[in-house]
């Protein structure tokens with residue numbers, strides 16, 4: 001910081017009342033000063049000898065050897081040496097005289113201050129400022145392009161700079177972070193630690209949205225005092241530094257997964273909390289499922305492939321009274337026809353001749369006291385349908401080749417993506433079994449009809465997959481997001497999860513880009529509607545949207561179809577016009 005004493009012109013000569021006109025002229029000429037401060041024997045100021053004093057003496061043809069005492073101006077404009085710089089700037093600006101006499105704290109003359117001194121100092125300051133500005137720009141550019149997240153705070157622990165990757169990691173907009181207290185907006189970094197410890201430190205592993213990171217906290221010291229701190233958040237490298245580490249992590253995750261699968265193959269893994277959703281229709285369905293779980297009735301879960309039917313079956317079992325019992329899954333489509341019967345009912349020792357003599361328990365035996373989940377029930381043969389119906393009615397069965405009846409207490413949950421009614425009509429599914437199964441029916445809607453779920457699932461899968469894949473994906477770019485929102489998702493949630501896994505593996509930056517999505521999805525890119533800016537047009541548009549929503553009772557998918565616009569287009573407009581959707585349903 002510039003000080004007043006640095007800019008004054010010090011005095012290295014003495015001019016008193018006895019100084020002669022000749023010496024005064026010589027000094028003024030040599031120093032190129034307009035004014036000479038005149039002092040007494042204590043160096044106190046007694047006046048100033050100015051150019052006009054000089055001019056007067058010359059005009060009056062005063063001899064050169066005459067002392068200047070009678071021509072001195074007694075009025076002296078003085079400035080104290082310890083005046084703050086900004087104050088001096090003010091004084092100089094307002095003063096009518098060109099030069100001031102500078103005195104020390106004992107009133108002794110120590111120098112003069114000319115307007116030139118002031119201008120020169122300002123010039124110097126501005127040059128320094130330019131250099132600082134340049135430095136600041138360089139620093140900002142470096143921070144903006146830093147791979148890691150960087151944040152800087154000042155002596156009051158206020159954030160003065162923050163890098164985009166850090167904002168991305170914590171999903172915070174710049175305006176909510178810059179010039180805000182670090183402890184409030186980024187408490188997890190604990191930057192305040194170094195203000196007390198005054199030493200740099202590195203945190204242990206922290207985690208956000210499945211992304212592991214560590215924080216370097218570095219104090220900025222000046223004259224032994226902490227005047228700020230720098231936080232460096234390392235997250236990308238953690239997973240990328242070593243491919244080997246990543247591979248190992250993946251292998252470990254897979255091993256864990258299979259181990260869990262192995263351990264849990266006869267228990268239901270999922271509960272209602274695993275069914276991620278924000279759509280009211282899904283919440284309602286989950287509530288119905290919870291109610292159904294309390295009873296004993298057979299539950300039939302309908303819905304397209306990948307909509308989460310199995311998740312519902314798990315959750316029903318888990319929240320039922322038999323939740324601690326076994327949960328046995330049979331995929332009716334996956335078992336060869338000739339094995340289905342023995343898979344279901346087992347066989348007694350000696351039932352078959354040949355190698356397998358020992359006998360085998362069937363799924364009904366295994367599920368006794370628990371739940372049997374019959375997936376893809378629509379794929380079961382008519383012969384087996386008859387046998388299943390018997391178990392459902394009598395609660396007993398015969399082993400293959402057996403003659404004694406075995407009593408069981410099994411709850412059946414069945415699922416299918418096929419149109420059972422059509423199958424009944426075509427004679428492919430027994431009507432009596434259909435009614436027996438269809439006591440409580442839950443219809444899981446396809447993902448394309450659960451618009452808000454798509455967005456929700458993107459976010460949730462991102463968190464989960466970051467952990468599984470060891471990636472650090474922090475978001476999804478608008479164009480990619482819109483493409484996903486407009487896609488039809490024939491494979492539903494399963495497909496969405498696969499697309500996310502693929503995109504996150506391919507994404508090179510911290511965000512999923514349009515190009516990271518699979519080609520077949522990109523081909524579905526919606527044609528963007530032009531932005532309608534004219535208010536008249538907007539009014540008409542708003543009216544049309546309202547009408548459409550009323551007509552289809554708030555069903556946004558149908559409304560978008562009716563209006564001939566994309567779903568994300570409608571979604572945006574609902575947001576834009578702040579429409580209360582609840583009003584239409």
Ligand SMILES: Nc1ncnc2c1ncn2[C@@H]1O[C@H](COP(=O)(O)OP(=O)(O)OP(=O)(O)O)[C@@H](O)[C@H]1O
Nearest residue numbers: 274275276304305306307308309310311417493494
């Ligand atoms: N709401 C959801 N939240 C989280 N994950 C879901 C959800 N719905 C489905 N999934 C996931 O999608 C995948 C498919 O789900 P699930 O197997 O339950 O579907 P399904 O309807 O039984 O499919 P299929 O008819 O093909 O057997 C699973 O990995 C499941 O965990």
